[in-house]
Amino acid sequence: MVIQMAIVLGIESTAHTFGVGVVKDGKIISNIKDSYTTKKGGIIPLESAKHHEIIKKEVYSKALKEAKIKEKEIDAVAFSQGPGLSPCLLVGIRFAKEISKNLNIPLIPVNHCIAHLEVGKITGTKDPVMLYVSGANTQIIAYASQKFRVFGETLDVGVGNFIDNFARYSGIGFPGGPIVEKLAKEGSKRKNFIELPYTVKGMDIALSGILTNLRQKIETGKYSLEDLAYSMQETVFAMLVETAERALAHTEKNELLLGGGVSCNLRLQEMCKIMCKERGTKFFCPEKQFLMDQGAMIAFLGEIILKSGIKIKPELADTLDIMPRQRTDEVEVKWKKECL
Numbered sequence: 001m002v003i004q005m006a007i008v009l010g011i012e013s014t015a016h017t018f019g020v021g022v023v024k025d026g027k028i029i030s031n032i033k034d035s036y037t038t039k040k041g042g043i044i045p046l047e048s049a050k051h052h053e054i055i056k057k058e059v060y061s062k063a064l065k066e067a068k069i070k071e072k073e074i075d076a077v078a079f080s081q082g083p084g085l086s087p088c089l090l091v092g093i094r095f096a097k098e099i100s101k102n103l104n105i106p107l108i109p110v111n112h113c114i115a116h117l118e119v120g121k122i123t124g125t126k127d128p129v130m131l132y133v134s135g136a137n138t139q140i141i142a143y144a145s146q147k148f149r150v151f152g153e154t155l156d157v158g159v160g161n162f163i164d165n166f167a168r169y170s171g172i173g174f175p176g177g178p179i180v181e182k183l184a185k186e187g188s189k190r191k192n193f194i195e196l197p198y199t200v201k202g203m204d205i206a207l208s209g210i211l212t213n214l215r216q217k218i219e220t221g222k223y224s225l226e227d228l229a230y231s232m233q234e235t236v237f238a239m240l241v242e243t244a245e246r247a248l249a250h251t252e253k254n255e256l257l258l259g260g261g262v263s264c265n266l267r268l269q270e271m272c273k274i275m276c277k278e279r280g281t282k283f284f285c286p287e288k289q290f291l292m293d294q295g296a297m298i299a300f301l302g303e304i305i306l307k308s309g310i311k312i313k314p315e316l317a318d319t320l321d322i323m324p325r326q327r328t329d330e331v332e333v334k335w336k337k338e339c340l
């Protein structure tokens with residue numbers, strides 16, 4: 001039986017954020033989250049998991065309240081199965097199983113990266129090339145024959161983690177992205193561009209060499225952080241735009257969709273828009289709250305999967321486990337029949 005109307009809850013817990021979202025008939029009706037942050041240094045997985053454990057019930061209650069629904073109205077509970085940090089993923093899956101058992105409703109395991117991309121559908125895009133730039137991931141993805149194919153990706157670290165590391169070496173806490181963006185904006189006024197390595201290999205990029213180079217420059221104490229942040233953004237975002245453009249040319253698609261937390265960066269958005277305009281490609285970027293990790297995207301994809309008839313009954317909950325290393329192109333996209 002194909003379910004027509006549904007209320008789906010989505011739980012996100014892969015890394016720094018614990019989020020709960022609610023989707024009703026394709027509409028996001030709530031999106032509450034609480035994130036683990038640090039003043040200095042990076043993310044400690046066990047500490048982040050502890051944060052999720054403490055906050056989970058409060059986030060859940062707030063999400064139901066914002067959605068103006070009662071627990072018993074929920075038809076299914078979707079959760080991020082992977083990829084992510086194991087201790088954090090475990091908090092989410094256990095909470096999802098608890099809700100599923102208590103309410104006797106099915107579970108829907110969701111791939112976190114694909115949720116980042118599928119929620120982009122709210123912008124009206126139909127068949128895009130997706131530039132997915134988050135903490136741990138940097139991939140250029142397009143859908144073809146039942147799989148999200150990865151056309152290009154980072155050969156080492158994700159661009160968000162790269163920026164967070166640059167921030168850490170500069171004495172800035174986690175997440176570093178928004179502060180680095182502000183510094184870069186200051187730097188852009190002076191336009192004192194510092195040459196950095198530019199590493200594009202076909203549709204792939206590499207970032208660790210640039211990070212080492214930046215670290216060495218920071219340690220000399222001779223460069224201003226504003227100039228370094230500006231030069232870093234101009235260099236690395238140009239690499240992203242170049243590879244995204246190559247994928248657009250290769251796939252002959254004419255839509256570009258941004259996803260993942262680094263897409264919040266206005267300079268990256270601007271550079272993508274310029275490239276799209278030059279080649280007559282439509283540009284799509286969801287609003288900020290749907291770019292960073294959150295539960296609404298999990299609920300959104302969860303509802304699509306549920307409507308295709310896929311779900312795990314509560315009595316089979318124990319057969320489900322987390323998948324910390326699940327790759328985007330490993331997932332068999334059984335719910336997407338219309339694009340065959």
Ligand SMILES: Nc1ncnc2c1ncn2[C@@H]1O[C@H](COP(=O)(O)OP(=O)(O)OP(=O)(O)O)[C@@H](O)[C@H]1O
Pocket residue numbers: 014015016083084112116133134135136137158159160161163164175176177178181260261262263264265266291292293
């Ligand atoms: N304005 C910004 N400019 C650049 N980077 C940003 C900005 N805002 C946030 N970020 C970066 O986005 C990242 C977080 O994004 P997101 O929540 O999508 O990723 P993640 O969940 O950590 O990784 P993944 O989705 O790969 O598991 C962080 O690395 C953060 O520094």
Ligand SMILES: [Mg+2]
Pocket residue numbers: 112116134135260261292293
């Ligand atoms: Mg994410």
